[in-house]
Amino acid sequence: MTVLVVGGGIAGLVAARTAAARGQSVTVIEADAVLGGSVRAVDLAGVPIDIGAESVATKGAGALELIAALGLETTPPRRGGAWLQTAQGAVPLPAAGVLGIPSVPLADDVRAAIGTRAAIRAYLDTVRPELRVGKQETLGSLVARRMGRRVLDVLVRPVVEGVYGVDPEDADADALAPGLTTALARAGSLAGAVATLRSNAPAGAAVAGIVGGVHRLVSALEAELRRSGVRILTDTGVTAMQRVGGGWRLTTSRAENETGGTAEGFVDGEHVVVATGGAAARGLLAPHLPSGLVEGWPSGRASTVVALAVDEPRLDAAPRGTGVLVAEPAPGTASALTHSTAKWPWLAESLPSGRHIVRLTYRGRVPDVTASRAVADASRIFGFPLGPKSIVGTAQQVWEQDAPRALIGVDERIPLIRAAVTEVPELTVTGAWLSGTGLAAVIADAGSLGS
Numbered sequence: 001m002t003v004l005v006v007g008g009g010i011a012g013l014v015a016a017r018t019a020a021a022r023g024q025s026v027t028v029i030e031a032d033a034v035l036g037g038s039v040r041a042v043d044l045a046g047v048p049i050d051i052g053a054e055s056v057a058t059k060g061a062g063a064l065e066l067i068a069a070l071g072l073e074t075t076p077p078r079r080g081g082a083w084l085q086t087a088q089g090a091v092p093l094p095a096a097g098v099l100g101i102p103s104v105p106l107a108d109d110v111r112a113a114i115g116t117r118a119a120i121r122a123y124l125d126t127v128r129p130e131l132r133v134g135k136q137e138t139l140g141s142l143v144a145r146r147m148g149r150r151v152l153d154v155l156v157r158p159v160v161e162g163v164y165g166v167d168p169e170d171a172d173a174d175a176l177a178p179g180l181t182t183a184l185a186r187a188g189s190l191a192g193a194v195a196t197l198r199s200n201a202p203a204g205a206a207v208a209g210i211v212g213g214v215h216r217l218v219s220a221l222e223a224e225l226r227r228s229g230v231r232i233l234t235d236t237g238v239t240a241m242q243r244v245g246g247g248w249r250l251t252t253s254r255a256e257n258e259t260g261g262t263a264e265g266f267v268d269g270e271h272v273v274v275a276t277g278g279a280a281a282r283g284l285l286a287p288h289l290p291s292g293l294v295e296g297w298p299s300g301r302a303s304t305v306v307a308l309a310v311d312e313p314r315l316d317a318a319p320r321g322t323g324v325l326v327a328e329p330a331p332g333t334a335s336a337l338t339h340s341t342a343k344w345p346w347l348a349e350s351l352p353s354g355r356h357i358v359r360l361t362y363r364g365r366v367p368d369v370t371a372s373r374a375v376a377d378a379s380r381i382f383g384f385p386l387g388p389k390s391i392v393g394t395a396q397q398v399w400e401q402d403a404p405r406a407l408i409g410v411d412e413r414i415p416l417i418r419a420a421v422t423e424v425p426e427l428t429v430t431g432a433w434l435s436g437t438g439l440a441a442v443i444a445d446a447g448s449l450g451s
């Protein structure tokens, strides 16, 4: 069986590994010059750092098993926690929550973040009966109704926007936190539901990093695929898929033996795995699925990551823990900061003393974030000025992200697409747009194809 895997992100690489392990003859076709998709390394002051995904959720065994099988070592983030930047100043991010929703509304850390008045409003959740259980409602509306707008705007929105790239007022509560509305019905309050979800969650850190960076997953997968004889074509976008005989003919943006040319090429195979991002996948799949199924999909959004290498010994004390989420950021300013060297000890150890890596995230496509803007944002968040001379390197990447599954109206379309794909001979589809955002979900889905 010859298998063509379209897209060389983590989903495509894992699908290729699964197919190769079955003895199939596999070709990975990747549009970009490098493999990895949203997992990518950039060189910053001479060190490769993650400019995309930088951690893996530890729930579910698939991702951790894969990382171990590839000979890579996982590591928990350093304890010390994240902070929240509010209009009033920086406070530790309240600890006992889910998606930023507190389980103890009157806890000291919640009061410090939203003020006592808003915390008392949130506490009303625990004494008012829940009368609307079962009615479809967005996460934002649920939180505002039960706990008030301050909880939504200051605690929940930064987490949900930052992690899932979706406005909570457009998000399906159960797609983001499976079981939340059922637990709400049982517990009678949102705080009680959050406490239930937390008590059901496995103990230990929810995420892990990879020593050396998550991008090592890509190089390790690539090396293993090459050892298994998998053919890898980069700089080769697939522009169309056609059923030919019992298999497929893919039209590619570049003929295989073209170097630097733009001539179209064709690659034939018996089975196709579509593992691109959602927009590209839907374009390729549309002619093969019932009409209306992939058309009219909600659009995604972009984000921009700026990484700074800074020589600043005052950061040795990790004044904002492992990072900061910014509540209600002013337009054009950073919505989150990760203090990477505080979060990942192996990274700090790989750098000269006093050197730090700081990653800032901006909502939207901001290709012109200047280094001075990023430095000003980082200075405001850390609470002291980073001098221009302390900056020893900058790197930047704009990410186009697909509409996440948590966006209202998306989740219910996924089973329909999966069912329609099973009707098309010799076709499988995987990737974050179907499995859900995040490496753990992507790896679990791509690793189980055909099983």
Ligand SMILES: Cc1cc2nc3c(=O)[nH]c(=O)nc-3n(C[C@H](O)[C@H](O)[C@H](O)COP(=O)(O)OP(=O)(O)OC[C@H]3O[C@@H](n4cnc5c(N)ncnc54)[C@H](O)[C@@H]3O)c2cc1C
Pocket: 006, 007, 008, 009, 010, 011, 012, 029, 030, 031, 032, 035, 036, 037, 038, 039, 051, 052, 053, 054, 055, 056, 057, 236, 237, 238, 239, 275, 276, 277, 280, 303, 305, 399, 401, 430, 431, 432, 433, 436, 437, 438, 439, 440, 442
């Ligand atoms: C900034 C950022 C930070 C993140 N942080 C984390 C994190 O810390 N932890 C976590 O678990 N997740 C994180 N994620 C999410 C995670 O990275 C993704 O869910 C996951 O990597 C998606 O993998 P994928 O293979 O489905 O898609 P992608 O990574 O998008 O890969 C798709 C691939 O298909 C290629 N392609 C597209 N069109 C074509 C075509 N026509 N022909 C051929 N190839 C094509 C693309 O070039 C790309 O390489 C982050 C994402 C971003 C953007």
